[in-house]
Amino acid sequence: MQNSFTEENYLKIIHNLSGREDLEVSTNALAESTATRAASVTDMLRKLADKGLIHYKKYQGVRLTEQGQKVALKVIRKHRLWEVFLVEKLGFGWDEVHDIAEELEHIPSDRLVERLDAFLDHPQFDPHGDPIPDAKGNMPVPDYMKLSDIAMGNKALMMGVLEHTTPFLQHLDRSGLTLGCEIEIKEVNEFDKSALIQINNQRTLFISQEVSKNVLVQRL
Amino acid sequence: MQNSFTEENYLKIIHNLSGREDLEVSTNALAESTATRAASVTDMLRKLADKGLIHYKKYQGVRLTEQGQKVALKVIRKHRLWEVFLVEKLGFGWDEVHDIAEELEHIPSDRLVERLDAFLDHPQFDPHGDPIPDAKGNMPVPDYMKLSDIAMGNKALMMGVLEHTTPFLQHLDRSGLTLGCEIEIKEVNEFDKSALIQINNQRTLFISQEVSKNVLVQRL
DNA sequence: AAAAAAATTTAGGCTAGTCTAAAAATGTAT
DNA sequence: ATACATTTTTAGACTAGCCTAAATTTTTTT
Structure with missing residues (x-):
């Protein structure tokens, strides 16, 4: 079963908000980050929970499941690889690539990602210094x-x-x-x-x- | 006003089906090409007509307006440029790139397209020999x-x-x-x-x- | 030219993802 | 510990894009 553009975005944002310590993420924080209303977030959380992508108990905030973590890291991997491509190959500035990568990150082909990764010589970091997860979802955690x-x-x-x-x-x-x-x-x-x-x-x-x-x- | 993924697809397909002579395209032909039902096509045609992208009179088939033609050619330009990228830079076979390009063609950034075009050295043809429209929407019409x-x-x-x-x-x-x-x-x-x-x-x-x-x- | 066939449109409904308004649960402060 | 404030969820509704079934228009055949 495929995840939609929107579902992938929620997972990515939950990952980013829960940080390294895997904190619970609140409905309101998600509403803010997704630029939607809390009620819409609640709907989506029920859906993601039904699909086994997040741990969710009403009023208690959410955390990614193993499964959800995997999906989120895949999206983040794609986002950061495309950013490297845009800067290194197409000559964009590091200040111009975020929004475009936001679209490209949802293109769904594993073979595409792996070939892109090879084309870019398996970069470890994106143009903003963020680490790029590998194909298995391992991401180095530099302690800057x-x-x-x-x-x-x-x-x-x-x-x-x-x-x-x-x-x-x-x-x-x-x-x-x-x-x-x-x-x-x-x-x-x-x-x-x-x-x-x-x-x-x-x-x-x-x-x-x-x-x-x-x-x-x-x-x- | 932006056109949706789906709208862009309809315009592209109308362009492809109306061929060189700009023939009227039938509802059924579109249903076939979009893998939807005729009733759904009718809905979309009314919408595209309201936006001024097609000429549409009930039961008479459709043609692109000037405006619609421009959008269609832009999508086709993007599709074919991405195909060149996938084959020339990422090493895909010409038989593997259609579906991926089908997704990439809807990424909405003019600057991206123009930089990609330059990166690829302004190719005239895609890996299947189809001509690539230029930034202004001019497409050579080889008479093979x-x-x-x-x-x-x-x-x-x-x-x-x-x-x-x-x-x-x-x-x-x-x-x-x-x-x-x-x-x-x-x-x-x-x-x-x-x-x-x-x-x-x-x-x-x-x-x-x-x-x-x-x-x-x-x-x- | 009337009847039959084919193509197209209308009517009414469904799902995903969003919204507002109101209700319920949780957290905070006296 | 009770009242107030905040957060979250529920209820009901909307749009885009799709569906099926039925009605209508066009085309073809006799």
Whole structure:
């Protein structure tokens, strides 16, 4: 039995919201993320539960079943592989690919995904630094820190982002913050947590906590 | 206003069925091609007519409007470009790509199509020899002949096929009939129009009229 | 030209996925 | 612990796209 476009989206979003600790996801959170109303979410949750894709008890929130996890990871794999394709092969910017990949991720052919993966040389990470699950659904879980958690005086490598919207990514572009750059924390302002940083030992700039909370780094 | 997946399919099929001469397409023909019932087709035709995409008078069949033609050609352009991608870049066989392209053709981003086109070096024909409309909707109309219309003793180059099903294309593969090959008609049997042909001045084989009617050639 | 056959449309209904409004359950605060 | 607020579910309804059965129009045959 095939899952619909919409079902796949719910599973993907449940996966993303439940995070690494596999927390229960609330109906309201799903309504927010799917841009629908809570009542619609409830309908869909009953359906997904009937199909054995989620654990669901009324009023208690949801978690993915083994089965549901598998489907979600497959969708995420496809999304991230297509993003690599769009950036590496078609020359899109990392700020332009999310919406297109959102469509491509639902194209249903295993052979297509595997050939795409090979064509791209089995990439491990997408253009935003997110890990790509392998064909069996194994996904490495890199333990990056938020830039906002790095103390003054330390250096770190930029490894990813937590926010995938076009405006945020374009802001990073304009600031010279790209994956792999080296960041040194020169100063942190106590009152608003804004920071003065230096990039690749060259230019320095101020960034707000809004930004530093959404940048993932590896401490050096 | 966006057109749905289903609407795009109807427009594409109307285009394909109305052929070069822009003939009226019947409700029944559409029901057959869309694998739905005539009553469902009628519903959709009213909808497409309301949107100004087809000319439709009850009981009289349909034709695309200027507008509808534009949408149809855009879908066809996308379908054929994705087929080129699947064969040239991902290494699929020409017999495997139709169904996948059937999905990809509805991904809605103009920038995606144009970048894909550039990535593929602006191909003129898809892997089955069908011409690819350009971004403005202009499609070259090569005037190929059916292999079945070539007289005994003549030679021709294989340029395309009229049938895109997997079994037919696999049969051509097994027979050694690939795009660009040279075919000489050695004999034609009067009673069943089956023929003895020679490919690239090498092996000879018998083909039925079923086959020769679905192979497009250019006379030499 | 009337009758029979074929094609098409209408009428009424179904499912997926959405909605609003109202009811019920849960959580929070006195 | 009881009342208030929030969250979630139920009830009933809508649209897109499909269906079957019946009615209507067009085409073909006699």
